[in-house]
Amino acid sequence: MAKIVLVHSFRGGTGKSNTTANLATAIACTGQRVAVIDTDIQSPGIHVLFGMEQENPLKHTLNDYLWGDCAIEDAAYEVSPAAVRQSNGSIFLLPSSIEAEDMTRVLHEGYDVRLLKNGFRNLVKALNLDYIFVDTHPGLNEETLLSIAIANILVVILRPDRQDLQGTAVMVDLARQLKVPKILMIVNRVLQDLDSDAVRQQLEAKYDVPVVGVLPNCDEMMRLASSDLFCLQYPDHPLTQEIKTVAQSIMT
Numbered sequence: 001m002a003k004i005v006l007v008h009s010f011r012g013g014t015g016k017s018n019t020t021a022n023l024a025t026a027i028a029c030t031g032q033r034v035a036v037i038d039t040d041i042q043s044p045g046i047h048v049l050f051g052m053e054q055e056n057p058l059k060h061t062l063n064d065y066l067w068g069d070c071a072i073e074d075a076a077y078e079v080s081p082a083a084v085r086q087s088n089g090s091i092f093l094l095p096s097s098i099e100a101e102d103m104t105r106v107l108h109e110g111y112d113v114r115l116l117k118n119g120f121r122n123l124v125k126a127l128n129l130d131y132i133f134v135d136t137h138p139g140l141n142e143e144t145l146l147s148i149a150i151a152n153i154l155v156v157i158l159r160p161d162r163q164d165l166q167g168t169a170v171m172v173d174l175a176r177q178l179k180v181p182k183i184l185m186i187v188n189r190v191l192q193d194l195d196s197d198a199v200r201q202q203l204e205a206k207y208d209v210p211v212v213g214v215l216p217n218c219d220e221m222m223r224l225a226s227s228d229l230f231c232l233q234y235p236d237h238p239l240t241q242e243i244k245t246v247a248q249s250i251m252t
């Protein structure tokens with residue numbers, strides 16, 4: 001059965017979109033069929049990591065599906081990089097619209113998350129998927145809460161920052177109340193001179209959730225500036241190795 005993996009953080013800029021794109025790629029490189037859905041409708045961006053600039057309006061986006069204007073699979077675009085195709089995997093991207101009027105319409109009207117749940121089911125069938133990765137808007141709102149409730153796996157990302165620490169506790173509690181079957185934690189942008197095992201142990205003691213990735217802060221990622229997929233650009237980098245470890249935790 002396909003798994004729905006929701007990647008979320010309480011605060012913004014924690015690395016959700018980059019981590020989601022790289023995890024999806026690492027898993028697709030093991031021959032899996034993966035969809036990546038941008039539910040950050042207010043500030044979409046993950047399409048850029050897959051080389052889709054949206055300079056010209058797309059025929060269909062996730063917005064059109066949520067407004068009942070197309071089938072969900074009509075908003076899916078295959079973006080598999082060569083390395084993924086060579087491994088017999090696939091990545092499909094469902095971008096959100098970057099047209100200002102589409103974004104503001106969502107702010108005014110919201111959307112019905114039940115449509116997302118049905119949409120995921122139909123998408124799995126239409127594209128024969130193994131995984132759906134959902135990139136989210138940070139913080140808590142009604143749509144996010146309902147999306148958390150339909151995830152099989154919630155991946156919570158935080159930075160080693162006091163503001164992140166407190167908000168993340170609230171989120172983990174909520175996810176427990178919503179009975180998410182599997183909650184995993186990633187800490188990103190950890191200074192490289194810190195002891196990553198000690199960081200992991202501290203967070204596991206605080207949240208009682210497995211910390212499956214301690215991702216180093218690194219200049220290469222900053223220089224890439226979301227222009228590409230880090231794990232394909234730097235296959236031997238410690239950050240890529242850690243992404244692969246997280247991918248294994250998701251797949252098992």
Ligand SMILES: Nc1ncnc2c1ncn2[C@@H]1O[C@H](COP(=O)(O)OP(=O)(O)OP(=O)(O)O)[C@@H](O)[C@H]1O
Nearest residue numbers: 012013014015016017018138189216217218221222
């Ligand atoms: N491990 C890292 N080392 C250095 N820079 C990083 C690392 N992870 C992410 N970044 C940088 O942090 C910025 C934010 O990353 P990203 O867009 O993935 O975060 P986000 O959580 O999706 O943000 P938002 O909440 O706005 O959607 C990007 O410029 C990215 O290159």
Ligand SMILES: [Mg+2]
Nearest residue numbers: 016017040045
């Ligand atoms: Mg993002």
